[in-house]
Amino acid sequence: MGPNQDFPRNQWYVAAYASEVGEQLFARTVCDEPLVLWRTTGGEVVALADRCVHRRFPLSQSQRVGDTIVCGYHGFTYDGGGSCVAVPGQTRIPRTARVRAYPVVEQDSFVWVWIGDPERADAAAIPRAPWLADDAWTTVRGMEPLAARHSLLMDNLMDLSHETYLHGGYIGTPEVAATPIETEVDEEAGVVRVSRHMADAECPPFYAESTGLRGRITRWQDIEFRPPCLYVLHSRVAPVGVRPEPDGSDPNAFHVKVVYALTPETATSTHDFWNVARDFARDDENVSRFLTENNRTVVLQDVTCLNALEQILQRDGANYQELSINIDTGALAARRLVAKQVQAAQPAPAT
Amino acid sequence: MSGVVYRVHWQPGSDTLLGTCHCGAEHLAEDPIELWTWLLAHPAGHEPFPAADEPSLEVGVVR
Numbered sequence: 001m002g003p004n005q006d007f008p009r010n011q012w013y014v015a016a017y018a019s020e021v022g023e024q025l026f027a028r029t030v031c032d033e034p035l036v037l038w039r040t041t042g043g044e045v046v047a048l049a050d051r052c053v054h055r056r057f058p059l060s061q062s063q064r065v066g067d068t069i070v071c072g073y074h075g076f077t078y079d080g081g082g083s084c085v086a087v088p089g090q091t092r093i094p095r096t097a098r099v100r101a102y103p104v105v106e107q108d109s110f111v112w113v114w115i116g117d118p119e120r121a122d123a124a125a126i127p128r129a130p131w132l133a134d135d136a137w138t139t140v141r142g143m144e145p146l147a148a149r150h151s152l153l154m155d156n157l158m159d160l161s162h163e164t165y166l167h168g169g170y171i172g173t174p175e176v177a178a179t180p181i182e183t184e185v186d187e188e189a190g191v192v193r194v195s196r197h198m199a200d201a202e203c204p205p206f207y208a209e210s211t212g213l214r215g216r217i218t219r220w221q222d223i224e225f226r227p228p229c230l231y232v233l234h235s236r237v238a239p240v241g242v243r244p245e246p247d248g249s250d251p252n253a254f255h256v257k258v259v260y261a262l263t264p265e266t267a268t269s270t271h272d273f274w275n276v277a278r279d280f281a282r283d284d285e286n287v288s289r290f291l292t293e294n295n296r297t298v299v300l301q302d303v304t305c306l307n308a309l310e311q312i313l314q315r316d317g318a319n320y321q322e323l324s325i326n327i328d329t330g331a332l333a334a335r336r337l338v339a340k341q342v343q344a345a346q347p348a349p350a351t
Numbered sequence: 352m353s354g355v356v357y358r359v360h361w362q363p364g365s366d367t368l369l370g371t372c373h374c375g376a377e378h379l380a381e382d383p384i385e386l387w388t389w390l391l392a393h394p395a396g397h398e399p400f401p402a403a404d405e406p407s408l409e410v411g412v413v414r
Binding site: 180181182183184185186187188324325326328329332333336 | 354355356357358359360361362363366368373381382383384386387391
């Protein structure tokens with residue numbers, strides 16, 4: 001998904017956190033499409049193209065009246081389905097007076113939007129992140145704007161060996177980069193899994209401070225990425241040697257779900273939604289505060305790195321051959337699945 | 352889980368990757384691009400024994 005490629009359009013993307021969308025009109029661009037979102041009086045989230053059909057004034061800068069938007073320029077009035085229900089000075093409403101409405105689903109604390117062909121929008125296909133809306137877990141979250149293309153964030157998250165070098169002193173320790181990975185691609189389900197299990201590792205401050213563990217740890221990182229948008233890192237830390245029980249329970253370990261939604265804004269910018277859900281110290285405000293600050297610092301380290309890479313890619317263009325090694329096995333798989341999704345959305349060649 | 356699953360196992364203590372196709376064929380490589388090229392070529396070259404002389408994929412260009 002670089003500047004010369006289209007987005008996988010027939011896919012669900014996270015447009016916002018549910019908590020961001022209320023009665024006020026809310027603007028966000030997804031896959032180069034400016035959207036206006038709001039919550040109706042019935043509590044339902046709707047998304048329309050953020051352009052009045054008349055002179056393209058942004059509806060997000062207009063007035064909300066009941067469950068309609070009245071354009072702030074000339075008063076064209078739209079309902080939540082995008083139909084124009086009133087125009088100024090005349091009774092006839094032109095047949096073409098409507099703005100595009102996008103399928104929307106609110107699920108797992110996210111507002112998901114379907115950018116492609118509405119006929120193909122299947123809510124059952126939205127990947128799940130149930131921990132984010134489950135009382136048994138406590139979640140801290142944020143969203144950072146990234147001035148870099150989606151593929152750069154995807155590469156970053158699919159290869160966690162960078163934690164050792166970019167995030168040392170936060171989440172990185174020497175063992176991350178030193179430990180081999182297992183990679184699995186489920187072609188039909190559209191999932192890439194990358195696992196790195198460290199049997200005896202230093203405990204980085206992110207986990208030492210939040211769990212209270214002081215010695216060396218067993219640290220498991222199990223990534224599940226469902227391209228193009230939802231990334232889950234199942235993180236398990238425990239004192240060295242502590243394994244799950246034979247019955248599958250795991251009472252002596254600490255579990256964190258690090259959930260990212262990678263949503264393209266434009267060809268060269270991305271919405272970087274990040275969540276850290278934990279099953280321990282759930283009511284401890286100090287732990288929540290620490291994890292929020294620590295993880296935001298880590299995300300901003302990525303943002304600085306990826307923004308620099310984006311500038312380099314734009315400057316160097318295609319006059320560059322990258323090099324991939326074993327640590328890139330999962331990222332290469334994720335790139336291929338996204339390329340397949342882009343291809344699948346292309347119109348079939350004429351016969 | 353569907354029936355089309357590819358697996359890549361990085362053999363500990365080595366630089367070697369062992370790829371397993373959904374058909375059960377296996378292949379050793381020290382380059383993930385070479386290994387993915389072999390896996391995705393299924394069924395070409397997926398004889399029951401590891402092949403030694405598969406061509407490498409050109410190193411890709413970031414887009």
